[in-house]
Amino acid sequence: MGLLKDVVKPILGGMTLTARRAANLGKNIVTIQYPDEMREQYQRSRWRHYLTRYDSxxxxxxxxxxxxxxxxxxxxxxxxxxxxxxxRYSPGERYAVRYEINMIRCIFCGYCQDACPTGAIVLRKDFELANYKREQFIYTKEMLLEKYPGQNLEPYRSKVTGVEAPIYTG
Ligand code: SF4
Ligand code: SF4
Known part of the structure; x- marks a missing residue:
């Protein structure tokens, strides 16, 4: 074991890296002041689920x-x-009298949206899903069903500040 190779070189390497980072402080700031500012979201961002309605x-x-x-x-x-x-709740023979998603287990893959033959279940841009109790993560039909057609297509606004999340267009 060489003192130079095993001790001095790693320390010098770490110090050089720290010095480089310090020199860049204040430049290229990548953090934002959430929730006063909202990060841009991609057009097809997939977060919270909604059960949608027809125009009728x-x-x-x-x-x-x-x-x-x-x-x-x-x-x-x-x-x-x-x-x-x-x-009558849906145009078909049947409707979902009960619909629940356990959001703790969800991995936001969007397979449910892809599989749905009527475009009923969709994942939209509400990512502020934190809560306090486990049972609050069981989203019921009442929580998922949009109140009026197209509700979930409106731009997402922070629940805390009301600031609108911009859509990435680059
Ligand atoms: S299919 Fe994927 S996105 Fe849909 S509920 Fe299941 S884990 Fe979540
Ligand atoms: S696939 Fe679509 S229509 Fe079928 S139960 Fe799920 S959300 Fe409802």
């Missing part, structure tokens, strides 16, 4: 469970029920 207001989901079958993390639960003439 009817739910797109027909309770077929293809999304649950495609999910590699097994975190989607769907329970279907029949529409009736007096109680």
């Amino acid at each position: 207001g009817l739910e797109r989901c027909i309770g077929c469970s293809l999304c649950a079958g495609a999910c590699p993390a097994r975190c989607i639960y769907v329970e279907a029920a029949e529409n009736t003439d007096t109680e």
Whole structure:
């Protein structure tokens, strides 16, 4: 073991690196002041799920469970029920009376979105998903279903500051 090779050289290497970093302080700042500033998001960013509606207001989901079958993390639960003439939720024969996603297990792969035959389940740009209790990560149908058609296409705004997340166009 050489003192020069094993001790002096690594120390000098570390000091050189630190000096180089210090010389660059203040230049090329890559951090942003979140949540007052929001990082740009790509057009096809995939974060929080939504269950979408048709323009008529009817739910797109027909309770077929293809999304649950495609999910590699097994975190989607769907329970279907029949529409009736007096109680209709979707244009099809059936609708999802219960739809849940365990967001702790989700890996945001988007396979559920790809598998859905009606475009019902989509992943959009809301990435502020932190919460306090485990049970708050079980997203129910009521939490997932958009309130009106196209709601989730609006630009994402921070829940904390209301600042809009810009879309990356470069
Ligand atoms: S994004 Fe992937 S892991 Fe998450 S619910 Fe959809 S299929 Fe499952
Ligand atoms: S979200 Fe799509 S794939 Fe999943 S149950 Fe509803 S219609 Fe079927």
